[in-house]
Structures are given as C-alpha cells and as structure tokens.
Amino acid sequence: MKLVINSPRGTADIYGEDIKYRDFINNAARTIFKIFNFNELITPAFEYTEVFSRSIGEETDIVQKEMYTFNDKKGRSLTLRPEGTAAVVRAAVEKKMFGSGNLPIKLFYIGNMFRYERPQKGRMREFWQLGVEALGSDNPVLDAEIIWMLNLIFKRLGFKNLVLLVNSIGCLKCRKSFIQEFKKYLEPKKAGLCGDCIKRLKNNPLRIFDCKVGGCAEIAQKGPKISGYLCSSCKTHFKDLTDALSSLSVDYKISDSLVRGFEYYTKTVFEIISNDLESAQNALGGGGRYDNLIGQFGGPELPAIGFAVGIDRTIMLMKDLGIGYGPDTKNIRAYLVSLNDECKGYMLEILRLLRDSGISCDINYTSRSMKAEIKKAEKLEFDIIAFLGEDELKNDSVTIKDLKDFKQYTVSKKEIVGKIFEIAGRI
Ligand SMILES: [Zn+2]
Ligand SMILES: [Zn+2]
Numbered sequence: 383m384k385l386v387i388n389s390p391r392g393t394a395d396i397y398g399e400d401i402k403y404r405d406f407i408n409n410a411a412r413t414i415f416k417i418f419n420f421n422e423l424i425t426p427a428f429e430y431t432e433v434f435s436r437s438i439g440e441e442t443d444i445v446q447k448e449m450y451t452f453n454d455k456k457g458r459s460l461t462l463r464p465e466g467t468a469a470v471v472r473a474a475v476e477k478k479m480f481g482s483g484n485l486p487i488k489l490f491y492i493g494n495m496f497r498y499e500r501p502q503k504g505r506m507r508e509f510w511q512l513g514v515e516a517l518g519s520d521n522p523v524l525d526a527e528i529i530w531m532l533n534l535i536f537k538r539l540g541f542k543n544l545v546l547l548v549n550s551i552g553c554l555k556c557r558k559s560f561i562q563e564f565k566k567y568l569e570p571k572k573a574g575l576c577g578d579c580i581k582r583l584k585n586n587p588l589r590i591f592d593c594k595v596g597g598c599a600e601i602a603q604k605g606p607k608i609s610g611y612l613c614s615s616c617k618t619h620f621k622d623l624t625d626a627l628s629s630l631s632v633d634y635k636i637s638d639s640l641v642r643g644f645e646y647y648t649k650t651v652f653e654i655i656s657n658d659l660e661s662a663q664n665a666l667g668g669g670g671r672y673d674n675l676i677g678q679f680g681g682p683e684l685p686a687i688g689f690a691v692g693i694d695r696t697i698m699l700m701k702d703l704g705i706g707y708g709p710d711t712k713n714i715r716a717y718l719v720s721l722n723d724e725c726k727g728y729m730l731e732i733l734r735l736l737r738d739s740g741i742s743c744d745i746n747y748t749s750r751s752m753k754a755e756i757k758k759a760e761k762l763e764f765d766i767i768a769f770l771g772e773d774e775l776k777n778d779s780v781t782i783k784d785l786k787d788f789k790q791y792t793v794s795k796k797e798i799v800g801k802i803f804e805i806a807g808r809i
Contacts, residue, residue, distance in 0.1 A: 414538065529548065549640040
C-alpha cells in the first residue's frame with residue numbers, strides 16, 4: 383500500500399510566517415479580552431451531535447450539509463464543532479457557572495472548528511476561530527462593549543477603513559410578524575430565487591439575505607425592512623445600544639439587511655467590515671445576541687451575546703492588505719554562535735543565562751564561518767547574534783552584533799543579559 387503523504391483536503395499545516403501572524407493576532411486579542419475582563423474557556427473539539435443540531439438550527443446549511451458527524455465505537459453520535467457558541471453555552475449550563483452574583487459571565491475561546499465545505503481561498507474544512515460570549519445580561523451596554531471590543535481587535539491588528547454594521551432582528555415575537563410579511567413579499571418572486579433559497583423561504587427565510595448565488599440577496603433587500611416590525615422593547619433596546627456606542631465614540635452604521643445566519647440570534651446582530659476589501663468578502667468578523675439559547679439547553683432563561691473571528695481568514699486578509707504581524711518588542715531573539723569546539727561548554731553556560739532571563743535563543747549546531755552564520759541569523763530573523771571565540775573564552779566575554787544596525791559590542795559575561803535588554807528596548 384502506498385503511504386498517503388498529503389494532509390486531508392481543506393486542512394493546513396501551519397508554520398513559519400503564519401505562526402507569527404497567529405501569535406500576533408492571538409496575543410492582540412488576549413490583551414484586549416483581559417482589558418475587558420473576559421476569561422478563557424477551552425471546550426472539547428467534539429460534542430454530542432444534539433449540542434449543535436438543536437442550537438444552530440436543523441434547517442441551516444451547517445447542520446444539514448457541513449457537519450463532521452460520526453458514531454463512536456459505542457454508537458453515540460458525535461460532531462466536530464462547527465462553531466464555538468453552542469459548546470460554550472453547553473459548558474456553562476453543565477458546570478452551573480451561573481451564580482447569582484456573577485452575571486454576566488464573560489468568556490473567550492480560541493480553537494479549531496470543522497465544516498465540510500468546498501475549500502477555497504480563506505475557507506478551510508478545519509479552521510481557527512477566536513470569540514467571546516457574555517452570558518446572563520440583556521443590558522444594551524454589554525452589546526456596545528462587545529461591539530467595541532471587536533472593533534479594537536481589528537484596530538490593534540492594523541486594519542484601516544473599518545466600518546461597524548449593526549442591526550436588530552427583533553425577539554422571537556416581533557420577528558414572527560416580520561417573517562410572515564417577508565414570506566408574503568417573496569412568494570410571487572420565487573422564480574428569481576435559487577433552489578436553496580426556495581427551501582429557505584419555507585424554513586429559514588432570513589438566510590436569503592446571506593445567499594451568495596444570483597440575485598437572491600438583492601431580492602431580499604428590496605423587501606420589507608425588519609426595523610419596521612420591532613416591538614417597543616426591541617426598539618428601545620436597539621436605541622440604547624446605538625446611544626451607548628455613540629457615548630463610547632464607536633462609529634457604526636445601521637444596516638437593514640444584516641441578519642447573520644444563525645437561527646438562535648435575537649435582537650442585536652453586528653459585523654465589522656473593511657472598506658479596503660472587495661464588498662463580496664469584506665466581513666472580518668461578527669456576532670449577535672442570543673437570548674433564548676441557554677434556556678433551550680435546559681439552563682436558566684438567560685440572555686447572552688457574543689462574536690467570532692476567523693483567524694486563518696484574518697491572516698489571509700492581513701497579507702492581502704500588506705499588514706505585517708508587527709514587531710514583538712518584548713521577545714528579542716538571539717542567535718548564539720560558537721566558532722570553535724573548545725567553546726562548547728562556555729556556550730552552554732551563556733545559553734542557560736539567556737534562556738533563564740527569558741531571551742528567546744538558539745545555537746549553531748555545526749561550526750561554520752562567521753559570515754555564513756550572520757547570513758543564517760538574518761534569514762531566520764534573529765535580532766542579535768552573539769559570538770564566542772578563542773578571545774571571548776579567554777576573557778570571559780561575549781561579542782554581540784545588533785543585526786538591525788550592525789553595531790558590535792564586546793561585553794563581559796555578567797553584562798550580556800543587560801546589554802541584550804538594552805538593545806531590545808531600542809527596537
Ligand atoms: Zn421584539
Ligand atoms: Zn439563493
């Protein structure tokens with residue numbers, strides 16, 4: 383049998399520059415999550431299938447076509463998570479995280495998700511997402527904070543021309559009357575819809591707004607507006623949200639046709655786009671409020687809101703827009719080179735000194751010429767190179783070359799960490 387040596391379709395090996403982008407994105411997001419008092423939750427990569435089918439909605443494309451569902455050896459139906467929210471809610475309900483005095487619970491996650499879709503640029507079958515969920519409050523200030531946080535992440539990553547789109551799709555009650563009218567409007571226009579949307583018309587007509595085929599979305603956008611059907615409590619909630627965004631000086635745009643695909647969303651939905659990208663794929667991330675989902679899981683009737691951002695897609699867009707992963711000022715990288723075999727013991731002593739001080743460091747495993755080692759250090763993007771030769775060994779010293787400006791310093795063993803930190807501060 384021939385060995386299969388390629389990774390499965392729609393999956394990727396992530397290494398090199400992409401790791402730097404991921405670290406940059408994850409670190410930026412973690413910093414902001416901390417500022418907003420969110421704590422990390424790690425859930426399993428697979429769940430019982432009902433966790434997703436019941437929450438995302440039986441009629442959605444995700445549940446109907448895109449889930450990796452399989453029976454385990456005992457015949458239990460399991461599914462690789464296609465998104466993050468359902469599992470976070472499941473965990474919060476199961477672990478009874480809802481104490482009386484601690485609401486809302488603010489959680490974030492970073493993890494891999496799986497959807498059986500046709501792979502294309504920026505869309506993989508295994509993909510990475512980061513997201514937040516705030517469970518247990520319907521205060522519109524919370525909605526504003528979540529939207530603000532999403533905006534801050536992309537600002538920090540270096541995206542420009544950001545626009546925040548917000549809309550309210552109402553509660554279950556007022557949405558019902560909108561959907562009735564919307565169906566009435568679409569019925570005579572059926573011929574213009576694609577096959578999928580004709581099915582959606584019956585079960586999940588809001589999805590037609592998101593259809594990428596033909597003129598479906600356009601037909602939907604010309605129909606009745608959901609804003610005209612909001613009940614007074616949903617209207618007030620949306621007004622308070624937009625007021626809070628204004629107080630926070632977060633620019634936003636109300637978008638009538640923004641609905642987002644998940645069935646569990648209620649009231650607030652939002653999306654962040656960059657006008658530097660083509661309109662067909664300018665969405666960077668988004669989310670919404672889901673006030674009924676926790677109750678559906680057998681938990682208390684608690685309102686909640688969250689967002690998700692695709693990490694692989696963000697990396698792709700950063701590269702497309704020429705956004706770098708930014709200098710990592712704290713983590714200076716040093717390349718330690720011994721030019722002859724007598725220095726090996728001394729080199730290990732210096733290596734321990736540097737790594738103990740938190741300096742990221744690697745060594746040359748084969749002795750080569752100084753010139754070749756400098757070339758290698760530059761190629762591997764080290765910040766400094768530290769040489770040990772006969773003279774250094776004799777004098778208990780180290781020669782450091784700053785690879786940014788090619789200045790060279792010879793310092794004693796005792797001074798080396800301080801000198802490297804001094805160089806790092808200048809980067
Ligand atoms: Zn309502
Ligand atoms: Zn369609």
